[in-house]
Amino acid sequence: MTGALHADALARLVEWDPVAGRQSRLRDRFVDHLTSQPDGMSRSCFPDHVTAGVLVLSSDLDHVLLNLHRKAQRWFAFGGHCEPGDASLADAALREGLEESGLETLRLDPVPVHLDEHEVDFCDPRGTVRHLDVRFTALAPDGALHRVSEESLDVRWWPVSALPDDLEDEMHELVATARGRWATRPEPTTGPELTTRQGLTHQG
Numbered sequence: 121m122t123g124a125l126h127a128d129a130l131a132r133l134v135e136w137d138p139v140a141g142r143q144s145r146l147r148d149r150f151v152d153h154l155t156s157q158p159d160g161m162s163r164s165c166f167p168d169h170v171t172a173g174v175l176v177l178s179s180d181l182d183h184v185l186l187n188l189h190r191k192a193q194r195w196f197a198f199g200g201h202c203e204p205g206d207a208s209l210a211d212a213a214l215r216e217g218l219e220e221s222g223l224e225t226l227r228l229d230p231v232p233v234h235l236d237e238h239e240v241d242f243c244d245p246r247g248t249v250r251h252l253d254v255r256f257t258a259l260a261p262d263g264a265l266h267r268v269s270e271e272s273l274d275v276r277w278w279p280v281s282a283l284p285d286d287l288e289d290e291m292h293e294l295v296a297t298a299r300g301r302w303a304t305r306p307e308p309t310t311g312p313e314l315t316t317r318q319g320l321t322h323q324g
Contacts, residue, residue, distance in 0.1 A: 146235040172212035173199020188274040222267030226258040257298035
């Protein structure tokens with residue numbers, strides 16, 4: 121894992137203005153982790169490491185694209201471990217979103233929208249790990265086709281008014297926060313946010 125990726129993640133989190141309460145405490149926890157762990161972005165960092173995810177919404181904000189995770193058997197947003205080729209934390213989230221959704225393009229907001237810490241029992245043979253998950257949000261193009269990746273049992277659009285019955289509380293919070301971000305976010309004036317398989321780049 122590159123030092124540049126670590127530095128980007130730390131800077132993003134230090135600059136981020138979280139909601140008071142749990143999000144603020146998690147931001148401080150993630151910053152402390154990265155400050156004390158030079159390899160804190162890598163899955164080799166045991167038991168805690170930073171991961172990246174993205175919640176994909178329809179352009180009208182009325183539907184959310186979720187995947188039924190093959191190992192966890194639960195509906196989640198897209199996400200996973202950072203990789204050596206990721207240039208930034210946002211690029212890692214974008215890569216995961218494109219790979220796991222099968223979509224060719226996404227419009228990514230490069231500012232984190234939500235943090236979560238959760239235990240994972242199937243990630244490492246050494247035992248239970250804790251994913252320090254930094255979530256972003258993105259919009260899918262109208263009419264874009266998705267597919268199921270090898271990591272999922274299903275990928276499906278859900279109306280935000282009728283989400284899966286067993287969806288976790290933090291996922292409901294993520295959906296609401298992401299919708300609020302897009303509803304109040306000004307349109308970009310400096311060019312498109314590029315989000316393609318050919319060039320995993322973004323512009324804020």
